[in-house]
Amino acid sequence: MSATVTLMQVAREAGVSPSTVSRILNGTANVTPDKRERVEAVIHRLNFTPNVQAQALANGRSFSVGVLTQKLSSAFYGETLAGIEQGLEGSAYHPLVVSGHWRAKQEQQALELLMRRRVDALIVLGGVIEDAALQRVAAQVPLVAVGRAVSGLPERCVLIDNHAGIRQVVHHLAGLGHRDIAYIGGDEAQQDAVERRVGFEATLQEAGLSVNPHLMRCGDYTEASGERAAEELLRSGVPFTALVCANDQMAFGARLSLYRRGLRVPEDLSLTGFDDLFSSRYTTPPLTTVHQAVNELGQLAAETVLRLLAGEQPHMSPYVPQLVIRESTGPAPHSPATGGS
Amino acid sequence: MSATVTLMQVAREAGVSPSTVSRILNGTANVTPDKRERVEAVIHRLNFTPNVQAQALANGRSFSVGVLTQKLSSAFYGETLAGIEQGLEGSAYHPLVVSGHWRAKQEQQALELLMRRRVDALIVLGGVIEDAALQRVAAQVPLVAVGRAVSGLPERCVLIDNHAGIRQVVHHLAGLGHRDIAYIGGDEAQQDAVERRVGFEATLQEAGLSVNPHLMRCGDYTEASGERAAEELLRSGVPFTALVCANDQMAFGARLSLYRRGLRVPEDLSLTGFDDLFSSRYTTPPLTTVHQAVNELGQLAAETVLRLLAGEQPHMSPYVPQLVIRESTGPAPHSPATGGS
DNA sequence: CTGTTAGCGCATTCAG
DNA sequence: CTGAATGCGCTAACAG
Numbered sequence: 263m264s265a266t267v268t269l270m271q272v273a274r275e276a277g278v279s280p281s282t283v284s285r286i287l288n289g290t291a292n293v294t295p296d297k298r299e300r301v302e303a304v305i306h307r308l309n310f311t312p313n314v315q316a317q318a319l320a321n322g323r324s325f326s327v328g329v330l331t332q333k334l335s336s337a338f339y340g341e342t343l344a345g346i347e348q349g350l351e352g353s354a355y356h357p358l359v360v361s362g363h364w365r366a367k368q369e370q371q372a373l374e375l376l377m378r379r380r381v382d383a384l385i386v387l388g389g390v391i392e393d394a395a396l397q398r399v400a401a402q403v404p405l406v407a408v409g410r411a412v413s414g415l416p417e418r419c420v421l422i423d424n425h426a427g428i429r430q431v432v433h434h435l436a437g438l439g440h441r442d443i444a445y446i447g448g449d450e451a452q453q454d455a456v457e458r459r460v461g462f463e464a465t466l467q468e469a470g471l472s473v474n475p476h477l478m479r480c481g482d483y484t485e486a487s488g489e490r491a492a493e494e495l496l497r498s499g500v501p502f503t504a505l506v507c508a509n510d511q512m513a514f515g516a517r518l519s520l521y522r523r524g525l526r527v528p529e530d531l532s533l534t535g536f537d538d539l540f541s542s543r544y545t546t547p548p549l550t551t552v553h554q555a556v557n558e559l560g561q562l563a564a565e566t567v568l569r570l571l572a573g574e575q576p577h578m579s580p581y582v583p584q585l586v587i588r589e590s591t592g593p594a595p596h597s598p599a600t601g602g603s
Numbered sequence: 604m605s606a607t608v609t610l611m612q613v614a615r616e617a618g619v620s621p622s623t624v625s626r627i628l629n630g631t632a633n634v635t636p637d638k639r640e641r642v643e644a645v646i647h648r649l650n651f652t653p654n655v656q657a658q659a660l661a662n663g664r665s666f667s668v669g670v671l672t673q674k675l676s677s678a679f680y681g682e683t684l685a686g687i688e689q690g691l692e693g694s695a696y697h698p699l700v701v702s703g704h705w706r707a708k709q710e711q712q713a714l715e716l717l718m719r720r721r722v723d724a725l726i727v728l729g730g731v732i733e734d735a736a737l738q739r740v741a742a743q744v745p746l747v748a749v750g751r752a753v754s755g756l757p758e759r760c761v762l763i764d765n766h767a768g769i770r771q772v773v774h775h776l777a778g779l780g781h782r783d784i785a786y787i788g789g790d791e792a793q794q795d796a797v798e799r800r801v802g803f804e805a806t807l808q809e810a811g812l813s814v815n816p817h818l819m820r821c822g823d824y825t826e827a828s829g830e831r832a833a834e835e836l837l838r839s840g841v842p843f844t845a846l847v848c849a850n851d852q853m854a855f856g857a858r859l860s861l862y863r864r865g866l867r868v869p870e871d872l873s874l875t876g877f878d879d880l881f882s883s884r885y886t887t888p889p890l891t892t893v894h895q896a897v898n899e900l901g902q903l904a905a906e907t908v909l910r911l912l913a914g915e916q917p918h919m920s921p922y923v924p925q926l927v928i929r930e931s932t933g934p935a936p937h938s939p940a941t942g943g944s
Numbered sequence: 945c946t947g948t949t950a951g952c953g954c955a956t957t958c959a960g
Numbered sequence: 961c962t963g964a965a966t967g968c969g970c971t972a973a974c975a976g
Contacts, residue, residue, distance in 0.1 A: 266721070266743070268953055279963045284955055292961065311719045315656040315665060316953035319968045324656060335685040335881075335898075340676040347675060347702060356716065359700055361688060375697065378652045380607070402607070485885050514885040521887040540676075544826050544855040546862040546887055557676075609969055620947045625971060633945065657969035660952045 267310040276304040287312060318380065327383040327567055328376030329359045330369060337539050338556060339387050342408065345560020346385060353568055355382065366391045373399055383567045386410070390451055404570035408563050410453050420563050421580040424454050425461035427552040428506070430585035431534050432465035434550070435504045439594035440532060442502040444477040446491040446512050455483070458508045458536065476500045481512045488512025492519035503531060503594040510535035510542050510551055513590075517545060528592030538586055547589035554583045608651040617645040628653060659721065668724040668908055669717030670700045671710060678880050679897060680728050683749065686901020687726060694909055696723065707732045714740055724908045727751070731792055745911035749904045751794050761904050762921040765795050766802035768893040769847070771926035772875050773806035775891070776845045780935035781873060783843040785818040787832040787853050796824070799849045799877065817841045822853045829853025833860035844872060844935040851876035851883050851892055858886060858931075869933035879927055888930035895924045 269287075273280040278297055285291045286301050293301075304310075318324040329346055331339045346357055358381055362369030369391040376384065383404040386396060393413045399405060400415055408420045435443055445462050448455030463473045479495055481487030488507055492515065495505070507513035513535035520527055527533050527547060535542060535551035542549040559581060569576045610628075614621040619638055626632045627642050634642075645651070659665040670687055672680045687698055699722055703710030710732040717725065724745040727737060734754045740746060741756055749761045776784055786803050789796030804814045820836055822828030829848055833856065836846070848854035854876035861868055868874050868888060876883060876892035883890040900922060910917045 269955095270953075280954075281956075281964080282962060285962085288955080290955080294961070297962090311715060313660075313721055313953050314719045315659045315721060316968090317955075318656045319654075319660055319970090320953075320955045322968070333685065334688060335678070335681040337676070337678055337681070340678070340681045344674065344676040344702075356701075360697075361685075374652065378655045380654055380656060485882070489885075514882065517887060518885050518889070541826070541855065541882055544830075544859050546858060548859070610971095611969070621970075622948080622972080623946060626946085629971080631971085635945065638946085654969055657952090658971075660954090661969075661971040663952070 266313075267308045269310070269312065272301065272304050272308060272310050275308065276301045323382050324380045325354050326356050326358045326379065326381050327385060327564075328373075328379065328381035329357050330372050330376070330384065330386045330389060331359055331361050332364050332388055334359070334361055337541070338537060341540070341556040342387055342560035342563075345557035345562075346564045347560075348557070349561035349564025350568070355568065355571070357385075362389050362391070364388075364390055370395060377402065383571055385563050385567055386412075388452065404567060406563050406566050406570070408559055417576070417578050420559055420566070420578060422454065422554060422559075423580045423582045424457035425464070427536060427554075427583040427585070428458045428461040428508075429465045429468075431506055431536070431550075431552060432462060432469060434585055434587065435506070435532060435534070435591065436469040436471065438504075438532065438591060440504040441471055441594070442474070442477065442500075443471070443504045443506055444479070444495050444500075444502040446479045446481050446488055446495075446505065446507045446516065448481060448483040448508040448512070450480070452483075455508060462506060474500070477502050481508070481515075483509050483511055485511050485515035485518075488515025489519045490515070492516035496520075496523060496525075504534070504591070505531060506534050508536055510537045510539045510549065513542075513549055513551070514545065517549075517590075527590050530595060532591040532594070534591060543588070545590070550588045550591040551586055552583045553586045555581070607654075608649045610651070610653065613642065613645050613649060613651050616649065617642045664723050665721045666695050667697050667699045667720065667722050668726060668905075669714075669720065669722035670698050671713050671717065671725065671727045671730060672700055672702050673705050673729055675700070675702055678882070679878055682881070682897040683728055683901035683904075686898035686903075687905045688901075689898070690902035690905025691909070696909065696912070698726075703730050703732070705729075705731055711736060718743065724912055726904050726908055727753075729793065745908060747904050747907050747911070749900055758917070758919050761900055761907070761919060763795065763895060763900070764921045764923045765798035766805070768877060768895075768924040768926070769799045769802040769849075770806045770809075772847055772877070772891075772893060773803060773810060775926055775928065776847070776873060776875070776932065777810040777812065779845075779873065779932060781845040782812055782935070783815070783818065784812070784845045784847055785820070785836050785843040787820045787822050787829055787836075787846065787848045787857065789822060789824040789849040789853070791821070793824075796849060803847060815841070818843055822849070822856075824850050824852060826852050826856035826859075829856025830860045831856070833857035837861075837864060837866075845875070845932070846872060847875050849877055851878045851880045851890065854883075854890055854892070854931075855886065858890075868931050871936060873932040873935070875932060884929070886931070891929045891932040892927055893924045894927045896922070 269283050270280050273283045360372040362372050369389050386407045388409045396412050397414050406418055411419050447459040450456045466473050479491035481491045525531050535549050538551045538553035542551050566576050610624050611621050614624045701713040703713050710730050727748045729750045737753050738755050752760050788800040791797045807814050820832035822832045866872050876890050879892045879894035883892050907917050
């Protein structure tokens with residue numbers, strides 16, 4: 263653990279004042295070539311790296327943007343984080359990531375941690391913390407929310423048009439002749455879960471089909487819950503020819519449940535997801551789902567934050583996700599699967 | 604953006620000295636109840652939060668441990684990150700994550716960034732940067748590497764016994780009667796990729812089987828590469844009854860390729876992976892693979908770092924992963940699949 | 945128990 | 961163009 267080199271040491275070693283070294287470091291002012299060379303040589307020789315904390319303290323900015331995510335192990339948010347990282351690249355700002363685990367209290371603590379680190383801006387991915395808490399921090403630093411609308415902060419939310427997404431799914435299935443369509447929704451504590459369900463029901467009617475409460479189930483966005491819900495649906499005996507899941511993970515779980523019962527996809531039953539996780543391309547059969555450009559959304563959030571930091575007032579418009587038709591959907595069979603027998 | 608409150612302001616407002624406030628904040632010394640109450644009231648009223656940068660500067664520690672990962676969107680490392688976060692929880696230290704994207708140059712930059720942020724310790728996940736670079740930073744701060752051996756830094760590497768893992772796979776398959784076993788390896792720039800391949804070949808011989816170079820292919824750990832390699836294998840016409848993949852993702856890709864050709868798993872062909880990603884439980888059929896307790900490895904790394912920070916010298920022993928037999932492996936069929944037809 | 949005094953490492957006035 | 965002086969916000973001796 264060799265002692266860490268300071269700007270002051272560099273200055274002494276090079277026979278100049280600390281200010282000169284600082285100027286060279288930041289290109290704040292011109293310096294005679296010979297001094298510059300001398301200093302740079304010393305910097306290199308001593309392997310000096312400026313202390314970011316000190317810089318932050320001195321000029322009032324930490325050059326870091328806090329990111330509140332929910333789970334580091336989530337494929338969905340992981341991709342968004344990658345997008346944010348990418349969007350910030352080249353910009354002097356760096357992301358500082360903390361997770362809230364979908365727990366309001368932890369999200370609150372995470373926000374406090376970020377504020378103590380004096381992040382220059384904030385990006386919030388989903389979460390269940392109250393809008394009021396977000397408004398409070400938004401009063402201190404520029405804040406951009408992804409995938410959730412925060413009241414009082416329009417133009418600061420990168421929104422996804424869930425309704426439009428699920429609508430495409432239903433019309434696709436209806437077009438294939440499906441009339442009995444089952445649905446597995448997500449935890450309605452999350453905004454998008456209710457938007458998707460409402461969109462599903464609305465489109466059903468739009469397509470001249472009726473909502474059958476016996477074909478509606480609720481999961482929590484995990485594979486296990488999807489498997490369980492599909493199991494229940496099948497066991498209930500109520501016939502259906504297509505199964506719409508509110509996200510890909512639950513579709514994966516449902517897929518397993520169908521496999522267990524020997525039901526073929528899409529011959530016996532059509533299956534759809536939402537999100538288009540990377541792995542959805544590799545399920546058997548590849549999953550028909552709604553593509554969200556998660557990475558791009560992350561980049562967009564990053565760019566928006568950068569723009570906000572630069573004093574601009576960016577305009578946001580909701581992102582319309584697109585249906586990707588792969589191989590898990592097909593024409594409705596004549597005799598609906600019930601799973602019975 | 605309201606001006607940010609400082610400790611000094613709190614002190615003035617409460618009619619005490621800054622040191623007193625500091626003492627209350629850190630519990631460094633006793634303070635009379637009345638003063639304490641007064642100060643805490645002011646802190647609350649002004650919504651004061653200490654500036655971590657300033658604290659770091661003042662006491663020489665940033666209370667952050669840098670984490671060099673490769674891809675934020677990776678399911679594998681994501682789980683490890685979650686483990687690290689968990690392991691650090693409650694410890695005053697917080698993770699600072701940066702990605703290297705498996706590019707030596709970017710990894711180097713990431714390390715520099717972390718050093719400039721004056722992290723108190725470092726956790727490195729995989730990567731392709733030279734050992735020398737890691738040794739250099741290890742000279743400045745405690746360093747723990749996960750999933751890679753760094754020369755000169757034994758006892759600082761959380762290692763996985765890849766050989767033992769792949770060995771279980773081969774013996775499992777041999778026990779099922781498979782004699783023609785194909786292999787899809789990873790990019791050999793990564794240590795574990797070569798360890799797994801070498802382990803595969805060694806165990807084959809150990810089991811009395813011979814290594815058939817025509818059944819060996821190389822991917823890069825991605826689904827796409829697994830699909831491609833399986834395709835080649837099948838097209839080559841060389842018969843085999845089992846396909847061992849060096850990681851789960853490639854197994855997913857291979858699975859799709861088999862599906863495309865109408866080959867049943869495990870009736871026509873047995874398939875195995877390595878890692879036991881969460882989603883491997885949900886493929887159809889669920890994948891037989893080698894379980895790595897990735898989350899736990901992350902926690903272990905975090906605890907080790909904490910121990911190092913506390914001045915202890917922890918002892919490391921390689922982690923032995925365990926085979927998880929699910930449904931993608933079965934008895935060898937009588938007539939091997941060749942994919943030709 | 946508590947206030948005063950010095951820095952921590954750097955950027956930035958302000959004079960030369 | 962460059963050095964000296966100041967302060968960023970906080971902690972840690974050091975005296976009371």
